[in-house]
Amino acid sequence: MVEAWAEKFVVIGPDPASLAASVADRFLDRVGKRAGEGKTVHVSLTGGSMGAAVLSAASRSAEVNKIDWSLVHFWWSDERFVSRDDTDRNEKQAREALLDSLDLPAENIHAIAAADEGGTLDDAAAAYARELASFGRDGRLWPSFDICFLGVGPDGHIASLFPDRGEIHITDAATVVVRDSPKPPPERVSMTRPVINDSKRVWMVLTGADKASALGLALAGASYSNVPAAGAKGRKRTVFFVDEMAAEKVPHELIDREY
Template sequence: MVEAWAEKRVVISPDPTTLADSVAARLLNRVAKRLDSDALVHISLTGGTMGSAVLVAASRHPRRDRIDWSRVHFWWSDERFVPRADDDRNEKQARAALLDALDIPDANIHAIASSDDGVDLEGAAERYAAELARFAGEDGDWPSFDVCFLGVGPDAHIASLFPDRPEILITDRSTVPVRESPKPPPERVSVTRPVINSSQRVWMVLSGADKAAALGLALAGASYASVPAAGAKGRKRTVFFVDDAAAAQVPPELIDGEY
């Protein structure tokens, strides 16, 4: 069993605040390092409590203003199909937490269309797929994100790919409309698993005792159809950044104290 888990790292912080600060510092360090060798850096963001907390911590970090944000592009792994001003939008949360404080061109922020942008849900997914294709890498119809952030729900969903639903099995396109989501709001746009897994690094950030079972199943190599978090894998790194409460079911040998 340990061999099946060896490629995944678990990094534990004592509490959610320390977790957010730690991941934010790692993000800024990673972006700075990539900019030393690459012209552009692509980061995929996630929503949720911890997703926003990491961005708030990054906004407060002293290294924030030493990065050339004009060469950084931000994307989202999923979005709630609601009006642009709705507090449920991941874009709105990310802008308030970090993006509005950055010296970054508007063209570098690749938001998914909202319900008041004049397109339906299918059109929003198609528009986002076309935007991803504009920055396609050599081996796909989308960019390979340098870091793809993901939250993990208590049901082990990632992005808007929920357990035992058809969206998690789609591999022939980059985006998918999600209807009748088991978690409100009911309509969403999500990237598909191939987009996530073409990322260089997948960083899953989760906190709280209600996430412990999902984390345990993801580490145990459960079927991604029923445990979507088990199917997320970066090309170079797959890291679960968690707090003590979420790590309750993690075997000691899987904890990485050095990464």
């Protein structure tokens, strides 16, 4: 089955560093405006080199100190089930890149339990689902993220939802455990598609020629079962932020030169 989503746009940067800085500026602008109105902001982060690069770029911006971070809550679309101080852990990357430098209440960081904290992988997924539910609204068992950052793998995976696996089809839960992940480490916790797609804005950030094929398939409306990135969408906006090398197969009409 092929699903075709409307309102997908592509923003192209010349190189990874410039792209990260551009996304960071947009991120701080969006969060700053909402927090400036006294509203609570929920942001879902992602791991990987570009996820960290965007947060690092944000930490260097003069705008970062103008935001009331007490109104901002950080979550993760997925986490590797490793020890708390493992360099593979998305939380560790985000803390080092930005979070630890913010005037941010500890309770605003909603991290998924680590493997060295006494619980099982299933315990971690269940606890994260309960945490999400504690911020639910309108009958949903999760908050609506103002921004959901996602990386995209060369195989088209998002979060820890990989192609041709059962996790991508789960719609009756907020979280899912992933075992024997095709990409190490093997054990993970991931948000499900309904949670991701309830976000106001889904921002996918990807660079490199090895991502061009996945990006092209996602934009062409491939099956989300085969290309999970094709099934990621925001309720207000879905944007692929890419560099020139990843943009090789992007149709010109999808390039947004004003966003």
